[in-house]
Amino acid sequence: MLPGILLDTHIVVRWLTDTRKLSREQTRVLDAAVRRTEPVALSAISLLEVAVLASQGKLRLKITVIEFFDHVQAGGVFQILPLTFEVAAEAAGLTGLRDPADRTIVATTRVHRLRLVTSDQRIIESKLVPVIM
Numbered sequence: 276m277l278p279g280i281l282l283d284t285h286i287v288v289r290w291l292t293d294t295r296k297l298s299r300e301q302t303r304v305l306d307a308a309v310r311r312t313e314p315v316a317l318s319a320i321s322l323l324e325v326a327v328l329a330s331q332g333k334l335r336l337k338i339t340v341i342e343f344f345d346h347v348q349a350g351g352v353f354q355i356l357p358l359t360f361e362v363a364a365e366a367a368g369l370t371g372l373r374d375p376a377d378r379t380i381v382a383t384t385r386v387h388r389l390r391l392v393t394s395d396q397r398i399i400e401s402k403l404v405p406v407i408m
Contacts, residue, residue: 278316278354280304280407281384283393284324284376287317287353291346292336301392304407314354316389317347320379322355362386371401 282290289296290305297305308315325343328334336343347353356362358379365382372378377398384391384404392407393399399406 276311276313278308278314278387279389280308281316281318281356281380281387281389281391282321283380283391283395283398284321285394286392287321287347288325288334288336291343298394298408300407301394304392309352315352316356316383316387317353318380318383319355319357320376320383322347324376356383356387358383359386369403371403372397 286297286301294302305315307313322344325334326340329336329340329343338346347355362379362382365386366375366378369378369381372381374397377395381391381398381401381403383389390405390407391398394408398404399408
């Protein structure tokens, strides 16, 4: 089964650490994917973003980064989508977003024709991808 949604970095962190920070719609969509045993996509750049933010103290996890990654790998829920030539080329054309991670996540969403689960206002307002807020 192919994924239908891709999670922005902050959404996967919230889902795995504090689900109260997710909107009702985000929770509903994630619960439905798990119920249907549908994989949930995650851009590989999100793994790097979590690691870098945690090492800089900008992201406080109650567990180590390695434990966080172990949790992402466990259970077969997540499908990690790699940074490919196609994704990089798509990201290059997204001039409306400045952050490289955001550009990569949006490009990955577009290339794989997914919906993005995000609360990032810049991405939502860009209207570059269908979003679940």
